[in-house]
Amino acid sequence: MELVRMKTKILSLVVLLMGLSTLLQAQLLSLSNQFPTENGTVTVIMDANFGNKGLLNATPSNVYVHTGVITNLSTSPTSWRYVKFSQNFNQPNPSLQATSLGNNRWQFTITDIRNFYGVPAGEQIQKITILFRNGAGTQVQRNADGSDMYIQVYGSGLQTAITNPFKAPTFTPTTESISKTLGESISISAAASQSANMRLYYNGAQIASQNGVTSISATPTITAAGQQLIKVEADNGGTPVADSIEFFVTPATVVEALPNGMQDGANYSNDQTSVTLVLYAPNKTSVAVVGDFNNWTQTLQHQMKRTPDGLRYWVTINGLTPGNEYAYQYVIDNNLQVADYMTEKILDPWNDPYINAAPYTNRYPNLKAYPTGKASGAVSVLEPGKATYNWSAATTGFQKPDKRNLVVYELLLRDFVANSSWNTLRDTLAYISKLGVNAIHLMPFTEFEGNNSWGYNPAFMFATDKFYGPENTLKEFIDSCHGRGIAVILDLVLNHQFGLSPMVQMYWDAANNRPAANSPWFNTEAKHPFNVGYDMNHEAPATAKFVEDVMRHWLTKFKLDGFRWDLSKGFTQTFNTDAGAWSQYDQSRVNIWQRIYNQSQAISPNCYMILEHLGVDQEEATLANMGMLLWGKMTDQYNEASMGYTGSSSNFERAFHTTRWSSFGGNNTPHLMAYAESHDEERLAFKNVRFGNSGPSHNTKSLSVYARRMQSVAAFLFTTPGPKMMWQFGELSYDSSINMCENFTIGDCRTSPKPPAWAMPNPLSPASPINYNANTFRRTQRDMFGKIISLRTKYPSYLPTFVTNDVDFSLNGAFKWQRIKSNALKLVVMGNFDVQAQSGIVQFPTTGTWYVYAHNLQAFETFTAVNAGLSASGITINAGAESQTFNLPAGAFIIFTDKDVTAVVTQFTFTGNGNWSNPANWQGGNIPPSVLPAGSTITVNPTAGGESVLDVSLTVQQGATLQVAAGKTLRITGNLIRQ
Structure with a gap:
């Protein structure tokens, strides 16, 4: 069985049938024999105009059935037995081809049901399971809710069934949508398998009676709103049989103003025993709520009121028990049943069963069961009295690092740790913290379609995807990050939504298979050529409010520090089918982003707004000047250099914000987030292995060489001013392809799961996976990344250096250098990206002593400098005024500083209320003695390993000072109490 069963991305799978089915006297499945028996024959007619419409307008000659049976030995609705496959190795099975009847209708005959499926004698056949598919299996006809279709198999005795109104062929047959109002009539008919005395009842009153017949009908008038009951009875002298269905007639909607203080979504009372639900649903006629609190049956009590402006519906539900969870859905216009798009938790019939399946047992403890047989599709959850997460002082007093x-x-949680849980990710923070990074960008974790996903197919923007664990474990992770001085950024996907989203379902044009023209949120057609899913209209007032609500939810309830915005260039209403035209300057798009940025800063001042824009420089410069950060893709340039190809394609110059935007009058805002790797790009190490260059004793395809060359990439990338980004395991030279499949071949598998670097496949010993972090070359690279990054994140006094515009460089060639200058600290970085030794001329910004902060020269290697003005002694050089000629081995780099960074002492002064004067340098935890009194000072200066690990708890009083020697690390595992 597959690891997960993916939710469909076709909207019509989740849209219920309209009352049109009754008017046309047609239905999804029709049978030649209303009461098929185990040894009988039945012809099934499928009408693709109904259900999910998966085969609507399919090629008439290219439809096949995929079918099986449910027997007394089946364990669940999906436990098909004796399956007849419509495909074998992607070849359609001719014996299962359906016959076209025209007008999107096909039929298939099953002769002698038991013999056709090969069911042994003694095993009872209960239902036929059936799907209709095209030959390739890419189009599938199902029920409207996306479930498989079932046909009841009957015994040989007298049977009866209501045949109109129709029932959907779900596992537990449910009435197809009936839209009726007071005073209308309704057509009712029923059948019997044998001649019998038949009686029809409507709301308890007999409306028809005939003896010795096999069918009966009536057309009563609806005289009262509320729940309606249709029942048929049949009797031929033996045991009487009966069948019944219920449906709801909606009363006139009450118009009443929204109570004060109510917001869209769920509003709980102070005592948590009631909730007021508010749904934004303009242009709808009626809305009701069904759920655990009313046995999933529409009631007059749970009809929602409409606000006088016609935009919202609301209802108060009383009698809730604090601490209990209640599943619920909205019934809109009596023909569409959907989850609440603002819910903070959903239940999912397709994917929830796999969340705690082996080997991921107990990933989400006590997960509420799906209301099987009562609902279909995703359902929302009310949680009155939900356990409150108590944020620590690390979060309440957290100071975001300078953007x-x-x-x-x-990182992608799914692929970073083996069991894909927030708890396990929290356990890796010591590793991540050692890299010196000060922010973590989490790929999308809002509820998306399926479990196995990158997350860019969102469905519920206020809910965390349960595959990663309960929401409070996410909050614990965020809290722990803040305790280590690390900000947390959510990859937010609001360019589009997918078909599971109730927002899409609520306004849907079934005839054209796209959002309806009256949707308050979506365009009927995408405005740009790179769209996926359904394109949001960000000039629409409803969308603007929705975006603001989403930001507020994550910034306030989860204390996130900002967002990386996926496909930000798509936030436009300027229609373009050409990618080049789409990328040009668009003032309307700039205006949209100005509004969103202003909204974000009003909610959480200084929160990060990082755009995956990748547009023209002029527009990016405009957005940068507003305060946003822009992704700066430099994958090709850094990869060419790491592979040893040193032409113009390996020029690092565009990583400098001052150069990138110079043609537009200069831009002195260091808001360009350059990177060598991201989730979207091929891994640098993989291309080194496959395509690296070679020189004398220097083969870039060798791990020892390319891991070293990646250190040189880091030396230039992370010393360049402005924000920077790295992709997970880049520090360990992760050398499996982005397109690697789960069977370790390379194919169309970009978003497929990848093994974490701690457990890479070992072809020589499959039972003993390889831990990249234990490899000497990779670990050396990791440590060098940490050392280089820490230079800019560990010493706040050096901040001016890493935001400066005072830079010089020569980056177009094999020998590269760059000078970064500020009064706080000056840097000279040089490196040789050729596959043989090279020389380059570099002039130091000032004369005097310069210090080697970091290098990747090996023990047998040296660098040579030619000029009388330069003398070298140990880890320092004495630079004169002249330019210096340096000769570096292949793949080597050196970072020089004008100060001895390792001699600087970093101070932490406790100023009360849990605040530090220098929080960015804090590594988390506490130090001895047990109480550090006001006015006292303690210095940590480990002599071995550069790290001090202290395990005791500490109470720190206001005015106490902690000093940590620069270049050293303080890692604390106890509890810190700050007074």
Whole structure:
């Protein structure tokens, strides 16, 4: 069985049938024999105009059935037995081809049901399961709710069934949508398998009676709103049989103003025993709520009131028990049943069963069961009295790192740790913290379609995807990050939504298979050529409010520090089918982003707004000047250099914000977030392995070489001013392809799961996976990344250096250098990206002593400098005024500083209320003695390993000072109490 069963991305799978089915006297499945038996024959006619419409307008000659049976030995509705496959190795099975009847209708005959499926004698057949598919299996006809279709198999005795109104062929047959109002009539008919005395009842009153017949009908008038009951009875002298269905007639909607203080979504009372639900639903006629609190049956009590402006519906539900969870859905215009798009938790019939399946047992403890047989599709959850998460002082007093100096670690939780849980990710923070990064960018974790996903197919923007664990474990992770001085950034996907989203379902044009023209949120057609899913209209007032509500939710309830905005260039209403034209300057798009940025800063001042824009420089410069950060893709340039190809394609110049935007009058805002790797790009190490260059004793395809060359990439990338980003395991030279499949071949598998670097496949010993972090070359690279990054994140006094515009460089060639200058600290970085030794001329900004902060020269290697003005001694050089000629081995780099960074002492002064004067340098935890009194000072200066690990708890009083020697690390595992 597959690891997960993916939710469909076709909207019509989740849209219920309209009352049109009754008017046309047609239905999804029709049978030649209303009461098929185990040894009988039945012809099934499928009408693709109904259900999910998966085969609507399919090629008539290219439809096949995929079918099986449910027997007394089946364990669940999906436990098909004796399956007849419509495909074998992607070849359609001719014996299962359906016959076209025209007008999107097909039929298939099953002769002698038991013999056709090969069911042994003694095993009872209960239902036929059936799907209709095209030959390739890419189009599938199902029920409207996306479930499989079922046909009841009957015994040989007298049977009866209501045949109109129709029932959907779900596992537990449910009435197809009936839209009726007071005073209308309704057509009712029923059938019997044998001649019998038949009686029809409507709301308890007999409306028809005939003896010795096999069918009966009536057309009563609806005289009262509320729940309606239709029942048929049949009797031929043996045991009487009966069948019944219920439906609801909606009363006139009450118009009443929204109570004071109510917001869209769920509003709980102070005592948590009631909730007022508010749904934004303009242009709708009626809305009701069904759920656990009313046994999933419409009631007059749970009809929602409409506000006088016609935009919202609301209802108060009383009698709730604090601490209990209640599943619910909205019934809109009596023909569409959907979850609440603002819910903070959903239940999912397709994917929830796999969340705690082996080997991921107990990933989400006590997960509420799906209301099987009562609902279909995603359902929302009310949680009155939900346990409150108590944020620590680390979060309530957290000071975000300066956005100009962010170093972001981007990761996908699914692939970073083996069990894909927030708890396990929290356990890796010591590793991430050692890299010196000050922010973590989490790929999308809002509820998306399926479990196995990158997350860019969102469905519920206020809910965390349960595959990663309960929401409070996410909050614990965020809290722990803040305790280590690390900001947390959510990858937010609001360019589009997918078909599971109730917002899409609520306004849907079934005839054209796209959002309806009256949708308050979506365009009927995408405005740009790179769209996926359904394109949002960001000039619409409803969308503007929705975006603001989403930001407020995550910034306030989860204390996130900002967002990376996926496909930000798509936030436009300027229609373009050409990618080049789409990328040009668009003032309307700039205006949209100005509004969103202003909204974000009003909610959470200084929160990060990082755009995956990748547009023209002029527009990016405009957005940068507003305060936003822009992704700066430099993958090709850094990869060419790491592979040893040193032409113009390996020029690093565009990583400098001052150069990138110079043609527009200069831009002195260091808001360009350059990166060598992201989740969207091929891994640098993989291309080194496949395509690297070679020179004398220097083969860039070798791990020892390319891991070293990646250190040189880091030396230039992370010393360049402005924010920076790295992709998970780039520090370990992760060398499997982005397109690697789960069977370790390379194919169309970009978003497929990848093994974490701690457990890479071992072809020589499959039972003993390889831990990249234990490899000497990779670990050396990791440590060098940490050392280089820490230079900019560990010493706040050096901030001016990493936001400066005072830079010089020569980056177009094999020998590269760059000078970064400020009064706080000056840097000279040089490196040789050729595959053989090279020389380059570099002039130091000032004369005097310069210090080697970092290098990747090996023990047998040296660098040579030619000029009388330069003398070298140990880890320092004495630079004169002249330019110096340096000769570096292949793949080597050196970072020089004009100060001895390792001699600087960093101070932490406790100023009360849990605040530090220098929080960005804090590594978390506490130090001895047990109480550090006001006015006292303690210095930590470990002599071995550069790290001090202290395990005791500490109470720190206001005015106490902690000093940590620069270049050293203080890692604390106890509890810190700050007074």
